[in-house]
Amino acid sequence: MSSILDKAKAIEGYIIDFRRDLHEHPELSGQEIRTQGRIMEELDKLGIPYEKAGNASVIATLKGEKSGKTVALRGDTDALPMQEQSGVEYASKNPGVFHGCGHDAHAAMLLGAAKVLSDMKADIAGEVRFFFQEGEETFSGAKKIVEAGGMDGVDAVFGMHGMPFFGNEILETGEYDMTPGYRMAGCDTIYVKFEGVSGHGSAPNLAKDTVHPACLFVTDLQGIATKNVDPQQPIVLSVGRIAGGTKANIISKYSEVDISMRYFDQKVRETVHEAIKRHAKAIADAYEIKVDVVIEESALSLYNDEEITSIAQNSAIKIFGEGKRKTLPRFMGSEDMPYYFQHAKGAYAFLGYYNKEKDSVYFPHHEKYKIDEDMLKFGTALHVQFALDFLAEK
Structure with a gap:
């Protein structure tokens, strides 16, 4: 002993x-x-x-x-x-x-x-x-x-x-x-905010909606994990919050997506960070709106x-x-x-x-x-x- x-x-x-x-x-x-x-x-x-x-x-x-x-x-x-x-x-x-x-x-x-x-x-x-x-x-x-x-x-x-x-x-x-x-795992929290132009729900063509692009971004997110990252490398992207709009008949000027990300490898982390920025910008550009991506480091692997x-x-x-x-x-x-x-x-x-x-x-x-x-x-x-x-x- x-x-x-x-x-x-x-x-x-x-x-x-x-x-x-x-x-x-x-x-x-x-x-x-x-x-x-x-x-x-x-x-x-x-x-x-x-x-x-x-x-x-x-x-x-x-x-x-x-x-x-x-x-x-x-x-x-x-x-x-x-x-x-x-x-x-x-x-x-x-x-x-x-x-x-x-x-x-x-x-x-x-x-x-x-x-x-x-x-x-x-x-x-x-x-x-x-x-x-x-x-x-x-x-x-x-x-x-x-x-x-x-x-x-x-x-x-x-x-x-x-x-x-x-x-x-x-x-x-x-x-x-x-x-x-x-x-x-390391942990990051990623805040994605889309900005468009508000308007009346009866005339969406006169506004720039953000809810639809934000939803497309959320469904697109898992494609980053499957198409950009080595499948031998674990990565978790979880959308914990999505928010946009104030009333059914008002086109939403802002929509926000909050993502929790877990990873091990630093290179994978950097790859996913860049991909999230790239995908968010591509969707925003497609719908003629703006987007801001803020990455908050929580913990390292x-x-x-x-x-x-x-x-x-x-x-x-x-x-x-x-x-x-x-x-x-x-x-x-x-x-x-x-x-x-x-x-x-x-x-x-x-x-x-x-x-x-x-x-x-x-x-x-x-x-x-x-x-x-x-x-x-x-x-x-x-x-x-x-x-x-x-x-x-x-």
Whole structure:
């Protein structure tokens, strides 16, 4: 049995209590002020220096007794605008706000890692940074950590997320996924606005309608995915909103189409961006109207570096044992972790919490979401083991 896992087990009650405290007092993205305060209280007790970042983030730094590289560990802290229906005794006391994605667990595991490592300075060859990050759900928090200098001088970065299953693969408590390459999709929101000339519904020839061209554009959109993109490359284009007009007998001057786009490969992303602009303009030109396309970057695709993932996989074997690693399908959901990967190589793991006996079977963002808290010691130990193993690498 891993000595690091033993150390995590020794403080398991502390990790669970902290996680439950955050769970009872969830806060939305960018508003995690109480959460930030609680984290700083615990860091003060541990004697780990820190600084505030962004609206409600914390960057803590633990230097070992030996010089060396710098590794960063990340845990997010924000909750969701949902009403909790999990039935747990420590349910949210904040109506309409719920830790339904497990960020309370992520923050608690990272704090647990800080607590374990604070007693191991003699074993740390370098520096460990702990990113308690706000605003993952809005893809804003990682940027705030970077802007505050959190990634300056960092050689590798590591993060994780609880997961019960994906595709046909169940990820039970005590199992994990750690796979190199693309693991999560990038996400863009694309706003297309057509502008014509309003007029009376009885005389459309005297106006320039936008509803009809907008509808043609929507039906044309999937042709971009099928005719411009390598079929081996996943791409998702979903129209979540289409709006135009004010009354049945008024020709609509404006029509708007809002598109959510998911992708993995950067070249595919660029190809689709250009194709959307091209198709929108062609349709607008055909109907003698104007069109404006605005592309809002939400998150980048997440790519696990092979070298860092290999180190993390070896760390995971020490914690979980042999035969506990599974390979989930690539996930079309998005994360802001890749913004750290722009500044240093990194890896991201999925930790299993599926436990039918405890009713820990719900996917994140479900109103009955609950984790198996046995997961917490594994995540804490994995953070610690990876940090030590990476810093020991020459």
